[in-house]
Amino acid sequence: MDIHVDYARCEGHGLCEEVASSLFRLDDEGELVTLFDGERVPEGYEDDAMRAVRACPVSALRAQ
Amino acid sequence: MTTLAPSTDLDFYSEEVILNPYDTYRRLRDTAPAVWLERYQVWAVTRYDDVYAALHDHRTFASGYGVALNDPLNEKMKGSALVSDPPYHDHVRGVMGGPLTPRALRKHHDYFQERADALIDHLLELGRFDGVRDFAQIFPLSVVPDLLGWPAEGREHFLDWASAGFQALGPMNERALRDLPTLKGMWEYMAEIVRPGRLAPGSWGAALVEAAEKGEVDKQLLPALIGDYLVPSLDTTVSALSTMLWQLGENPDQWRMVREDPSLIPNVLNESIRYEAPIRALSRYVTEDTEIGGIPLARGSRALMVYASANRDERHWKDPDTFDVTRSNANTHVGFGHGIHGCVGQGLARLEGHSLLNALVRKVARIEVGQPTWRVHNTIRAMTTLPVEFSA
Structure with missing residues (x-):
């Protein structure tokens, strides 16, 4: 599963971090950082990734 | 097989339904995924999954044809972030929403906390006060307009303007018609306030006026965009903060838990917005034949997203129907809407709510509340008064 972050839409609300802290983090500047290489979600983390996609309040995350 | 569309002559905007909405919402949810409201010529979408899915399908359920239940307001609001579709929407939301993102708001955290601490100290001195006028209205009426750069004059109109703006987002019924002159007065004032130099230098409002001067946004739209900042920041936040205080007072055991574990603070605000969604419902325009849970919706019809029911x-x-600050999925509420039109001020609302809760946790041991009185309003679920007593 791939997760695409639309950085133009991301406003840094941090709900992805709340529901999937192993995959997403807001850095000290409030910018979203993904904790995986490229867009490929590590095996076993697909459910967390989907939770983050659903939680994003502004549709900045897309699963592919 | 043809499915006959469920239809009802229920008056969704009657005083009775507005004051006691939740039984009606449950009946609508149990009737069908989408129910045609004959009086308002709109589909009521009331189940969580359907509301969520429609909000995330902004092509089929568009905002650019308006989100109100009447044509005059839908026409008037065109070009605002609320009443637009991509790609234009993304541009205008980026321009006006920039200062409202949580990352942009970080620099204001200390300022909000100082103001929150001072407010709670003041309320503790008072002891008894009104939870709406003296607590919930203070930040929306002072801090936000300060950041917007609004001058001292004109602020006395804010609550009336916000109320009128949200009345008009419902159907053009007697309530909305009664408030129409107020709304016209607001538009005239907005046209005046966006003249260069009127909004304080360095403010959000001044930045928007500068963006228009540089041609990044259409000057004609400035009044609507300033309105986009101001109107939705008032009644909605007042509603959420009133509910929060009311329910913390009603549930002293939960207040004790929050004081013992302040990491619950974000959830307290989420649960308050879930429990009494500040905005009852907004609508979308159906751009192509579609269906919701097997109920066919024709292109050109309108669908009402009933957040308060979802x-x-x-x-x-x-x-x-239980208020629970430990609810594990409280952050999945749709009280801010959801998707590309998700409330642009939600970061600001959280900052206001969290700052106030943070001050309350440190300073207020007991919150006692009396019976609230409720407003009869087309769009906003809100109290008029809430007797409160604080003790340290």
Whole structure:
């Protein structure tokens, strides 16, 4: 599963971090950082990734 | 097989339904995924999953044709972030929403906390006060207009303007018609306030006026965009903060838990917005034939997203009618809407709510509340008064 972050839409609300802290983090500047290489979600983390996609309040995350 | 569309002559905007909405919402949810409201010529979408899915399908359920239940307001608001579709929407939301993102708001955290601490100290001195006028209205009426750069004059109109703006987002019924002159007065004032130099230098409002001077946004739209900042920041936040205080007072055991574990603070605000969604419902325009849970919706029809019902849907929530600050999925509420039109000020609302809760946790041991009185309003679920007593 791939997760695409639309950085133009991301406003840094941090709900992805709340529901999937192993995959997403807001850095000290409030910018979203993904904790995986490229867009490929590590095996076993697909459910967390989907939770983050659903939680994003502004549709900045897309699963592919 | 043809499915006959469920239809009802229920008056969704009657005083009775507005004051006691939740039984009606449950009946609508149990009737069908989409129910045609004959009086208002709109589909009521009331179940959580359906509301969520429609909000995330902004092509089929568009905002650019308006989100109100009447044509004059839909026409008037065109070009605002609320009443637009991509790609234009993304541009205008980026320009006006920039200062409202949580990352941009970080630099204001200390300022909000100082103001929150001072407010709670003041309320503790008073002891008894009104939870709406003296607590919930203070930040929306002072801090936000300060950041917007609004001058001292004109602020006395804010609450009336916000109320009128949201009345008009419902149907053009007697309530909305009664408030129409107020709304016209607001538009005239907005046209005046966006003249260069009127909004304080360095403010959000001044930045927007500068963006228009540089041609990044259409000057004609400035009044609507300033309105986009101001109007939705008032009644909605007042509603959420009133509910929060009311329910913390009603549930002293939960207040004790929050004081012992302040990491619950974000959830307190989420649960308050879930429990009494500040905005009852907004609509979308159906751009192509579609269906919701097997009910066909024709292109050109309108669908009402009933946030306040989705937030109480027993298909999504356990014990939906219970206020519970430990609810594990409280952050999935749709009280801010959801998707590309998700409330642009939600970061600001959280900052206001969290700052106030943070001050309350440190300073207020007991919150006692009396019976609230409720407003009869087309769009906003809100109290008029709430007797409160604080003790340290």
